[in-house]
């Protein structure tokens with residue numbers, strides 16, 4: 001039977017903010033590449049049938065070498081210039097799959113996603129079309145315009161999104177079809193595309209985890225190394 005659940009690991013970025021001189025997903029934490037941690041999390045989950053890796057141009061061979069040992073790796077493909085373009089590359093690969101297939105998009109830069117988080121996304125997709133993972137904000141977050149506070153949303157209403165973000169394939173496909181026709185398209189995640197272009201689709205939010213950090217800045221690499229050492233057997 002064809003796979004009903006595909007995990008897409010988005011590794012198409014170049015890691016500019018990390019400044020390591022190469023994509024941060026190739027950097028090692030806990031003795032193996034960040035990308036390997038992310039692929040392993042989905043490969044090891046019994047609810048996932050296939051893993052697709054979307055890699056930064058010029059690094060496909062390294063990504064393939066990292067992903068190939070995982071049995072569920074189905075493809076390693078080239079990403080685009082933006083995260084959104086990398087998601088589109090994966091959707092093109094999956095264009096022949098039925099609309100009810102579940103697809104999870106995960107940042108390769110989040111190496112410590114764990115099974116309970118993936119479980120919650122998959123469970124919410126049983127009767128949902130779009131699912132986000134979030135953690136409450138510990139900081140007060142404000143909108144700043146011209147160096148001055150323009151608005152202060154109440155902190156208890158604010159959630160920091162993580163990944164994976166899960167969708168029925170037909171839903172995310174439709175949202176991107178509409179988005180790609182919009183010359184003003186700008187988005188930092190896939191739920192943002194659904195929210196903007198399919199506003200009637202409810203996006204369920206399930207609990208993420210503080211350990212599911214996105215390795216973005218040099219300090220995150222130090223924290224990631226510490227977290228990896230805690231996980232070591």
Ligand SMILES: Nc1ccn([C@@H]2O[C@H](COP(=O)(O)OP(=O)(O)OP(=O)(O)O)[C@@H](O)[C@H]2O)c(=O)n1
Pocket residue numbers: 010011012013014015016017018024025054079080081082083084085086087106107108109110214215216
């Ligand atoms: N063109 C892109 C840009 C980003 N990503 C992926 O999206 C995730 C989140 O992006 P981010 O943390 O911003 O990674 P980078 O784009 O590599 O970082 P930077 O913005 O600092 O360059 C990462 O796993 C990254 O590889 C992607 O698949 N394709």
Ligand SMILES: C[C@](O)(CO)[C@H](O)COP(=O)(O)O
Pocket residue numbers: 083107160161162163188189190214216
């Ligand atoms: C998808 C995401 O990780 C949710 O927090 C985030 O928006 C990715 O942003 P980035 O600029 O691509 O790191």
